[in-house]
Amino acid sequence: MAVHTEAKRDQACLIVHGPDQPGIVAAVAALVTRNNGNIISLDQYSSDPTGGDFFQRVVFSRPDLAVAMPGIKDDLEKTLNPLGMAWKLTDQSVPKRMAILVSTSDHCLLELLWRHRRGELPVTIPMVISNHTNTAEDVRSFGVPFFHVPSGDADKSHPESEILKLLAGNVDFVVLARYMQILSPDFLDRAGVPLINIHHSFLPAFIGAAPYRKAKQRGVKLIGATAHYVTRDLDEGPIIEQDVARVSHAHSATDLQARGAYVERAVLSRAVQWHAEDRVIRHGNQTIVF
Amino acid sequence: MAVHTEAKRDQACLIVHGPDQPGIVAAVAALVTRNNGNIISLDQYSSDPTGGDFFQRVVFSRPDLAVAMPGIKDDLEKTLNPLGMAWKLTDQSVPKRMAILVSTSDHCLLELLWRHRRGELPVTIPMVISNHTNTAEDVRSFGVPFFHVPSGDADKSHPESEILKLLAGNVDFVVLARYMQILSPDFLDRAGVPLINIHHSFLPAFIGAAPYRKAKQRGVKLIGATAHYVTRDLDEGPIIEQDVARVSHAHSATDLQARGAYVERAVLSRAVQWHAEDRVIRHGNQTIVF
Amino acid sequence: MAVHTEAKRDQACLIVHGPDQPGIVAAVAALVTRNNGNIISLDQYSSDPTGGDFFQRVVFSRPDLAVAMPGIKDDLEKTLNPLGMAWKLTDQSVPKRMAILVSTSDHCLLELLWRHRRGELPVTIPMVISNHTNTAEDVRSFGVPFFHVPSGDADKSHPESEILKLLAGNVDFVVLARYMQILSPDFLDRAGVPLINIHHSFLPAFIGAAPYRKAKQRGVKLIGATAHYVTRDLDEGPIIEQDVARVSHAHSATDLQARGAYVERAVLSRAVQWHAEDRVIRHGNQTIVF
Amino acid sequence: MAVHTEAKRDQACLIVHGPDQPGIVAAVAALVTRNNGNIISLDQYSSDPTGGDFFQRVVFSRPDLAVAMPGIKDDLEKTLNPLGMAWKLTDQSVPKRMAILVSTSDHCLLELLWRHRRGELPVTIPMVISNHTNTAEDVRSFGVPFFHVPSGDADKSHPESEILKLLAGNVDFVVLARYMQILSPDFLDRAGVPLINIHHSFLPAFIGAAPYRKAKQRGVKLIGATAHYVTRDLDEGPIIEQDVARVSHAHSATDLQARGAYVERAVLSRAVQWHAEDRVIRHGNQTIVF
Incomplete structure (x- = not known):
């Protein structure tokens, strides 16, 4: 950096x-x-x-x-x-402060931490927050604070307010690096900073859960990933970046997931970099990317 | 050939x-x-x-x-x-007989005629059928018979039965190279040969009409095309091949259409070649492509 | 247009x-x-x-x-x-005048003629010149004049001066769409307009003749094509555009050539379009492409 | 695993x-x-x-x-x-034993360690050997032994024999994950196992040192990486896998290097996986990849 x-x-x-x-x-x-x-x-x-x-x-x-x-x-x-x-x-010499929210999958998280360590992302990472603990050791080995905020069962308001307390005043944007909890509209309002999500399909195809399984069922020949700003409409926010990888009949849904992981981390990294460099302008439900 | x-x-x-x-x-x-x-x-x-x-x-x-x-x-x-x-x-030395159905757009049609003339498609082309006449001269300059079957207004049964008469016994498969008429289930049954369609989107995204306009509205960063076997369920048949091209905010819906044309003709050509070489096996709503 | x-x-x-x-x-x-x-x-x-x-x-x-x-x-x-x-x-409303030089291979030539007919290339095409006659009929069917200038045996000065006479005052740039004759430095000087060539390899790999055969021998996993401005140094001029296609051990040198043809015509078309739209600026032996 | x-x-x-x-x-x-x-x-x-x-x-x-x-x-x-x-x-249930040799660049190394930890590479990693120490901590955090073998000055025989002692009987193949020392023919003979190298260019373009600088000078529009088996002829061994990324005039040689790093790690990972799964057969100076 x-x-x-x-x-x-x-x-x-x-x-x-x-x-x-x-x-x-x-x-x-x-x-x-x-x-x-x-x-x-x-x-x-x-x-x-x-x-x-x-x-x-x-x-x-x-x-x-x-x-x-x-x-x-x-x-x-x-x-x-x-x-x-x-x-x-x-x-431009003042890096943006980026929080990362993650569940158990570590591929997008590690990619961001490692690109940051190489000096390729103009950000600081004041915190990683997870509803699980499996990535704690890895995160801290990069010198980044890790906070565990378990997801409440039915009531999500408690974990959300805990996350908001951690974020408040400390971050300029938030990245959902495979964070598998749906955030409430109230959370988005109160966070007050942009949130970037990585969706594991080529949106608008395969909206919602289990996109790789749906992709296998439909028999597509390419799988994709989409990084977008989070809005109240799930999987409908302005798209920042997308990419695809070729697959065949011989790939199982698990294979698609493994291949897709590499598309996800590449797409999310580019979106984060462009956002951090002020290259992305939101325009209605679209983006201008310079 | x-x-x-x-x-x-x-x-x-x-x-x-x-x-x-x-x-x-x-x-x-x-x-x-x-x-x-x-x-x-x-x-x-x-x-x-x-x-x-x-x-x-x-x-x-x-x-x-x-x-x-x-x-x-x-x-x-x-x-x-x-x-x-x-x-x-x-x-393998006996080429399959391929009919092409087309409306006004000539890009997929010409690509198939060119590739055929270059000896790259192991087919014969006994006829091109169109509900318009603008491509007649081009088609005939390749030595291929052209038949004009105007689309009926409300009643589609008349043109369909005329097409069926032309096809009957003369073709092994049919390619819809941007043929903008929806064929009836009855037609599909009576045709009795496989039909391959090119859809101008990365299915299952943007099913139905005007996919480039929908793509522009959604602000996608890649556009695509899909070649698939035609079934009774519109845009839902087994996918043979797909591909994409990168686009940006600076492209209008018309630009997307122009760029997409090149993806369409490449995707359709590959699908036709693989079908003609007996590389594609239908398996439920999916394909095995060897 | x-x-x-x-x-x-x-x-x-x-x-x-x-x-x-x-x-x-x-x-x-x-x-x-x-x-x-x-x-x-x-x-x-x-x-x-x-x-x-x-x-x-x-x-x-x-x-x-x-x-x-x-x-x-x-x-x-x-x-x-x-x-x-x-x-x-x-x-910008005044199209540039583009001459095409071609030998026997028609794929790049036809791609340019067809894109031009679709109104996608902001050029006029006052002439196609070839040292063979096999493309004459196709060219004229697009309403474009065709001139046959046979290549001299040892002495190239005669055909070159005939070509110069045809070009003189009539064109703004020249495209070598698989023109298999090496042009003399004297010709380049006297032509006085930019010349764009398509080389059938991913330059600087496989400079010179028979690049697909060399590619097969080296066992590469991707083949490519390069559009560049012509200079006195063969295959060394400023690169405008390049692209690649994936190949495998199963492809023969002939297969590489067939696959490569589609890369060549795409790469050349983009280069021609960008040149015609004044998007390419030469800078030493490199190009700025806006 | x-x-x-x-x-x-x-x-x-x-x-x-x-x-x-x-x-x-x-x-x-x-x-x-x-x-x-x-x-x-x-x-x-x-x-x-x-x-x-x-x-x-x-x-x-x-x-x-x-x-x-x-x-x-x-x-x-x-x-x-x-x-x-x-x-x-x-x-197939017996994983191959893979040693990694690396200098200071960590991107290919970490990619292999990550993919291995995710269970995507059917190998064990008994050791990482480096002529530098900067990656030691990272390597050991993955539970993999790290050995430091400094490169001798003029005389390379000493470090090479130390490396051979470490490898002897313990590994089935060796990966040069950006190892910036040229290994002697004698070392290759005595190692007695296949070695896979990642070269940071689209071979055979830009053979030798500093390929990204050469690529910038030549003004190419795509950069690439090549994974190949190591032979006595530097950069001439059988190619296993290659890929490219698009660049423009706006990228400096340093930018090319940063972009190239992502191509390198993807290409090397695929080559390692295919080798580990016995999918690669050497055939003269080429490979069959199933």
């Missing part, structure tokens, strides 16, 4: 979105320039050049960024708010 | 399936040997080694195959029927 | 590249704005934020573009030339 | 190869049957039906396999040796 964030010292990421209008790219670019920034990369998308939605991600370098941030934000407010544009400015 | 089928002179393909039982591979291999055949390739699959279903495809060469066929079939009957095994023996 | 270019009416594409420097994005965006343009898409890349090379592609719409072009070019000259930036402005 | 090998109790794998001849499949199948075996899967390949090489892999179940093995081997000797066929019979 040290190396990773060091490379991003004095780099800012600006996300702008709102109603498309002439001159908006010029206005943003001019703003960066007059604040002594040098644009490193710029991505832009318009859902429709005439009257659609405008999305932009600009990464720029600026010496003494931390000192300059308040001034740049003032300028953004004065420049973009009158145009009805929403914006978000982040210091 | 000449080259293709010439290479398969005196080659037979034997498909065997039924209840798994010890000694069945040995019995088949011994039968081939005592009929002076030399096994070129052999694929075998058991759904469950104890009490499951057994599937086998054997290709063997045998001098003067055409003359020997009746004798081999007698032997197969005596050897395999008592064991409750179904079998099918085909002369 | 009508539909395709109609959709791009009054759209301009501006390519800018040169030494990276602060304010360059702002300067370009401001220029577009003051010329009444509305930015539709913008891609930008810096090889190194401090002292590297800067590349940008901007597509903008502008009413009455054709009338405004000279004024915009004046502005570009005044704005960008003093900064040492190279630029190119094109009217 | 317990689960994995338990599922393979009383299952044998028989590999047969040699000159193709009529009746060989029948002879093998009959042998299995008369030894009370039931064929579970069978793969067969002939390099040329007339006068080529024959390769077969048969998995069969047989109650009390361990007791029956000597008798089956006697039968194989009597049946196949006179035909000039080589064969190998293994008890």
Whole structure:
């Protein structure tokens, strides 16, 4: 991580979105320039050049960024708010704080911990929370705190409020790395941060439980995985990333599950990385990924 | 084609399936040997080694195959029927006769005609039937007869019986290469040959009409296509082949359709080739593809 | 094509590249704005934020573009030339003129002709030139002129000058769609337009002749194809696009060639499309593809 | 592992190869049957039906396999040796013993240790040997012995003989999981077991050191990895598996290396699994992978 964030010292990421209008790219670019920034990369998308939605991600370098941030934000407010544009400015050298929720399957969890240790994910991991204890030792060997919050039987409100207490103020987003409990709408509201889930099918195929068994029954020739933001509608949130692997009649449902595990961890890792790098913008039930 | 089928002179393909039982591979291999055949390739699959279903495809060469066929079939009957095994023996140098049904989109149609002309599909194409006329000239430039059967308005029985008259006795299977009419159960019964359809989505996602529009709305990151045998249940038949292509937020529904066209023609071509080479065995609502 | 270019009416594409420097994005965006343009898409890349090379592609719409072009070019000259930036402005509704050179293999040729007919390639095709005649009828059935220029035996200067006479002033770029003659440095100089070649291997593996045979001998598990700009160094020009397909021990060199044909036509088509849309910028022996 | 090998109790794998001849499949199948075996899967390949090489892999179940093995081997000797066929019979419930050699990069190492712990690799891992110590703690946390053998300076014979002492009699094959020392021909001879290496390029492209840097310089659009058996000719051994990932101009050589790491570990894992399951047969400088 040290190396990773060091490379991003004095780099800012600006996300702008709102109603498309002439001159908006010029206005943003001019703003960066007059604040002594040098644009490193710029991505832009318009859902429709005439009257659609405008999305932009600009990464720029600026010496003494931390000192300059308040001034740049003032300028953004004065420049973009009158145009009805929403914006978000982040210091790329400040990693996002990511909590991981997991049940017994360790493949997605370990992939994230290991990529983090290699310095490939610009995040810190203040905690892993599980309703089981089998991954505790592994998690702690990565120097990450592990908390066990057993799932209540019928009443889920107790474990959910315990999890909320752990998260409160400590995390910027949450990853459900094969967490096999359905979270209540109330939990999502109170968490107040984005949640990313990995679903073990190529959504919208095989919504719900046991997708690999359903895939075997349907006789598909490819299996997949989908990373998406969690919304109140189960398996219906905005998709961030998907991928597939080839299978054949010779694979059992268990084989599909084993193969699928490698698709799941790859897909979830990419989604987490892109989210952490502010590359994903939610747009209704879809995502723009720059 | 000449080259293709010439290479398969005196080659037979034997498909065997039924209840798994010890000694069945040995019995088949011994039968081939005592009929002076030399096994070129052999694929075998058991759904469950104890009490499951057994599937086998054997290709063997045998001098003067055409003359020997009746004798081999007698032997197969005596050897395999008592064991409750179904079998099918085909002369690989005799191409299957394939009819193509198409509406206005030409991409799948042309792909099949091209591949056939290149000698890559072991079939003959006695006819293309369409409810439109826009592809007539292209089809005939390949030396293939084109028949126009307009789709009736409310009453579909008339065009269906006209199509049945054209097919009767002249074809071994039918390909729906983007034929946008739903065929009646009665048609399927009376056709009496397998029908292969290309569906423009990664089934079971986006069943029914306008899958690319639905894919855009759901914000998927991959689009796909599925080739399957046609059954009475629309979009529910046994899947032969599937594939996908990556898309992004920047693609419109029209872009998805254009990209999808290339997946469709590749998937359909592979399915047709495998069917024509007797590589696909239906097993309930699934397929074994050797 | 009508539909395709109609959709791009009054759209301009501006390519800018040169030494990276602060304010360059702002300067370009401001220029577009003051010329009444509305930015539709913008891609930008810096090889190194401090002292590297800067590349940008901007597509903008502008009413009455054709009338405004000279004024915009004046502005570009005044704005960008003093900064040492190279630029190119094109009217996206004016398709590039593409000649195709081909020998006997028709798969890449037909793919381009067919995609063009579908309106997917923003080009016109004023001519196909071949050192053989087997594709003449197909080419002309697409309404495209076909010219036969036999390859001389030892002396290649004669056919080359005949080809140059055909091309002169009539084309904006040339595609070698499996043209099996090596073109002389002199030809490349005098052609004066970019040439795109499709090589039937995953370069830099299997440079030179008979790559599928070499691939079979080496026992690779994937075969590929590469589209690249032609330079004086055979098979060494800047790569535009590559892709691969999976193969196995069971495939003969002939099978590899048949499978490879589908990779070749897909790779070449993408490269041609991107070139025609001004998405490819040469940078030394590499390409930037936006 | 317990689960994995338990599922393979009383299952044998028989590999047969040699000159193709009529009746060989029948002879093998009959042998299995008369030894009370039931064929579970069978793969067969002939390099040329007339006068080529024959390769077969048969998995069969047989109650009390361990007791029956000597008798089956006697039968194989009597049946196949006179035909000039080589064969190998293994008890699938006995995992192969795999040593891992590694330098500082941990990605391939950890992938193998994880997959092994998940029960997906039918091997035991008696030791990891490294010329560095950075992975020691991780390795031992998996319950696997770690041995540090520093690489000698000029003279490599000392570390090589130390490694040979550790391996002698204890392992069935060796995996070079990014081991950055070149092993001498003498070492390969004396090791007496197969060695599998992962090369970080799509061989035969970018042979030798620093392939990602070379890939960046050549401007390729895909990077790859290759798992192969080690021979005296560096990077020239029989290829077991390859795969690629898409990259663009925007990726630095360091980015390529990071992306490539995920291809490397996937490719190496598949090669190790197939080798451990006796699915790979060497054939000159190529492999048959069933």
